[in-house]
Amino acid sequence: MLTPKQHDLLMFIHERLEQSGVSPSFDEMKDALGLRSKSGIHRLITALEERGFIRRLAHRARALEVIKLPDVYNTKKADNVIVGPFRLKRQEERTEVDIPLHGKIAAGTPIEALEDVDRFVSVPPSMIGKGSHYALEVSGESMVEAGILDGDVVLIERCEAARDGEIVVALVDDNEATLKTLRKRGPDILLEPSNRDYQTQVLPADRVRIQGRLAGLMRRY
Amino acid sequence: MLTPKQHDLLMFIHERLEQSGVSPSFDEMKDALGLRSKSGIHRLITALEERGFIRRLAHRARALEVIKLPDVYNTKKADNVIVGPFRLKRQEERTEVDIPLHGKIAAGTPIEALEDVDRFVSVPPSMIGKGSHYALEVSGESMVEAGILDGDVVLIERCEAARDGEIVVALVDDNEATLKTLRKRGPDILLEPSNRDYQTQVLPADRVRIQGRLAGLMRRY
DNA sequence: AATCTCAGAACTAAAATAGAACATAACATT
DNA sequence: AATGTTATGTTCTATTTTAGTTCTGAGATT
Numbered sequence: 001m002l003t004p005k006q007h008d009l010l011m012f013i014h015e016r017l018e019q020s021g022v023s024p025s026f027d028e029m030k031d032a033l034g035l036r037s038k039s040g041i042h043r044l045i046t047a048l049e050e051r052g053f054i055r056r057l058a059h060r061a062r063a064l065e066v067i068k069l070p071d072v073y074n075t076k077k078a079d080n081v082i083v084g085p086f087r088l089k090r091q092e093e094r095t096e097v098d099i100p101l102h103g104k105i106a107a108g109t110p111i112e113a114l115e116d117v118d119r120f121v122s123v124p125p126s127m128i129g130k131g132s133h134y135a136l137e138v139s140g141e142s143m144v145e146a147g148i149l150d151g152d153v154v155l156i157e158r159c160e161a162a163r164d165g166e167i168v169v170a171l172v173d174d175n176e177a178t179l180k181t182l183r184k185r186g187p188d189i190l191l192e193p194s195n196r197d198y199q200t201q202v203l204p205a206d207r208v209r210i211q212g213r214l215a216g217l218m219r220r221y
Numbered sequence: 222m223l224t225p226k227q228h229d230l231l232m233f234i235h236e237r238l239e240q241s242g243v244s245p246s247f248d249e250m251k252d253a254l255g256l257r258s259k260s261g262i263h264r265l266i267t268a269l270e271e272r273g274f275i276r277r278l279a280h281r282a283r284a285l286e287v288i289k290l291p292d293v294y295n296t297k298k299a300d301n302v303i304v305g306p307f308r309l310k311r312q313e314e315r316t317e318v319d320i321p322l323h324g325k326i327a328a329g330t331p332i333e334a335l336e337d338v339d340r341f342v343s344v345p346p347s348m349i350g351k352g353s354h355y356a357l358e359v360s361g362e363s364m365v366e367a368g369i370l371d372g373d374v375v376l377i378e379r380c381e382a383a384r385d386g387e388i389v390v391a392l393v394d395d396n397e398a399t400l401k402t403l404r405k406r407g408p409d410i411l412l413e414p415s416n417r418d419y420q421t422q423v424l425p426a427d428r429v430r431i432q433g434r435l436a437g438l439m440r441r442y
Numbered sequence: 443a444a445t446c447t448c449a450g451a452a453c454t455a456a457a458a459t460a461g462a463a464c465a466t467a468a469c470a471t472t
Numbered sequence: 473a474a475t476g477t478t479a480t481g482t483t484c485t486a487t488t489t490t491a492g493t494t495c496t497g498a499g500a501t502t
Contacts, residue, residue, distance in 0.1 A: 005447090021291025022228045025491060037449045042493065061456060061491050062224045063272070120273070124343040127441060147368040147440070167442065217440040219368070220348060221388065224457070224490095247481060258460045263482065268457085282467070282480050 001051065002070055008033060009044050010053055014066045023062035055120075097133075098122050099155065105136040105169065105179050121153060127216040132158040134212070136169070136179070143167075143179060146194035148217060154179065155216035160209075167214035173207050179214070222272060223291060229254060230265045231274055235287045244283035276347060288346050319343050320354045320376065326390065326400050327360035342374060348437040353379040355433070357390070357400070364388075364400060367415035369438060375400065376437035381430075388435035394428050400435070 002010065012032045016024045026038040026045075035041065045064075048054045053070075057063035098120040121135045138152045146167065148154065162168045168182045170191055180201075183190035189208045191201040223231065233253045237245045247259040247266075256262065266285075269275045278284035319341040342356045359373045367388065369375065383389045385405045391412055392398045401422075404411035410429045412422040 017222065017291065020228070022223050022225050026493095027491075035448070037451090038492080039450080039494080040448055043447080057272070059455070059492090060268075063222060065222050122273075122345040122347065124345065126343065127439060144368065147365065147370040147373075149368045152368075214442050216442060217438070218348060219438040221435045221437060226458070246479080248479090256459070258462090259481080260461080260483080261457095261459055264458075280466070280481085 002053070003047075005033065005040075006044050006047055006051075006053075007070060009041070010048055010066065010069070013054065013064055014069065017064075017066060023064040025062055097125055097128070099128075099133045099135050101135045101137065101153070103136065104139040105154075105177055121218075123155060123216070123218070127218070128155055128157065129215065133215060134158065138179065142193040142195050142198045144195050146181070148179070148194070149219065151219070153218045154214055155218070156212035157215040158212045162210050162213045169211040169213075171209040171211050172201070172203060174209070177211060182210070223274070224268075226254065227265055227268050227272075227274075228291065230262070231269055231287065231290070234275065234285055235290060238285075238287060244285040246283055273347060276350060286350050318346055318349065318354075320349070320356050322356045322358065322374070324357065325360045326357040326375075326398055327363075342439070344376060344437070344439070348439075349376055349378065350436065354436060355379065359400065363414040363416050363419045365416050367402070369400070369415070370440065372440070374439045375435055376439070377433035378436040379433045383431050383434045390432040390434075392430040392432050393422070393424060395430070398432065403431070 009029060009032075012029065013024060016022065016028075024032070026041045029041045029045075030036070030038045033041070045054070045056070049056060053066065053068055055065045055067050099122075101121050123135075134156055136154050136156060138148055138150060138154055140150060144150075148167075156169055162182050164182060164184045166182050167179065169177055169179055170182065170189075171177045172191075178191060180191035180193055183192055183200075185202070187205060189203050189205050191203065191208070193200065230250060230253075233250065234245060237243065237249075245253065247262045250262045250266075251257075251259040254262070266275070266277070270277060274287065274289055276286045276288050320343075322340050322342050344356075355377055357375050357377060359369055359371060359375055361371060365371075369388075377390055383403050385403065387403055388400065389403045390398055390400055391403065391410075393412075399412060401412035401414055404413055404421075406423070408426060410424050410426050412424065412429070414421065
């Protein structure tokens, strides 16, 4: 699964996080592995990320997190271990899920950088079903009458199609995403806000792409 | 995950909370880190919040709370810690909380069996602060205009007092609990619904007991 | 020869710092 | 109820330092 260098780097990152709580910088990692340039580190980090061993916040310095370690460390005792007072849970038994928060969604303005994962929200598994999910922070008042307020975090299940009446994330003309109720009217699609002050958009189906359906909502007071 | 400054600040906040129970102010943090301006603290606080290490109440002074710590700082409890790669799992276990679901709350009808714990809801720690919490299922339409719908699960922080304008669980004459906005008018207390079709109740303070304040909301679609 | 790995440098982006002005909350006083 | 005071938090602009990304070419490996 990992090349020797990748493995060494992963272990180094893990130790540093355990010992100091601070992510190493690219330069520090370069020194630790005895490389003379950090471009090599860049490649290794990318590889570790692709393989799901680490996670990083986009465009943030020293924002590494180890999410799993190579199998050797786990396989031996993987079943149902009780060590001391803790009963360890295997990955499959995880009782919570981290889903990516893809920025804000507002009426009439695009989601800023849908691909950038700024941070993660942890949600209880009871909030979401199967399938792939992401989260968005709601900005604006266009859905207040549906009980969706400015600042709420909505959980979206990725999907390409949705039923009439469902609340969806809809991308119009590939550049403007909104959270609206979906209505189908023959060849057209209606994107209906839940606020008297906003207008329903009527669009030919080929200008609208569904990016997911509303699956949950979380709000803090 | 953290930069050195972020880490130092987090540790300082944590120590202060442990020792005195009071959040440090921005000025105190500025001094603790040896900065000459608190705008830097502001940025660090934002970064810590973004990464899920702290939580803060909006527009409140000294309202910081540490949600999680990097592994280092758990060394105090090191006797419980499992060696090697399993440390990771401990943090995962800490990242969720089960709180009791005490039945339903409706406008005008009592909470059924407040002491009976039917089941638990798991919530991410970022949704709630410290303190004791419970959950209620909302029944009825009395708070729809505040974005609280029938069927939503509200998270309530147990407390006896609340500020004007907060949404609280109020017990009237020891037998009828409702979720309403609290207003104080001299000797009287107003329990104000968020729905034009419902009436505000005006009651002398001694007939009302606060049972908690609204801290969060979760909804499934 | 094709592929992989790395060094080095140039470039871009974020973090940290500072100082001041501004905004808000809580409390005390009129 | 209105006003003022103090403590506290937020925002802005500007500058410096630190960190991350990308690209080219050289050598090693397959």
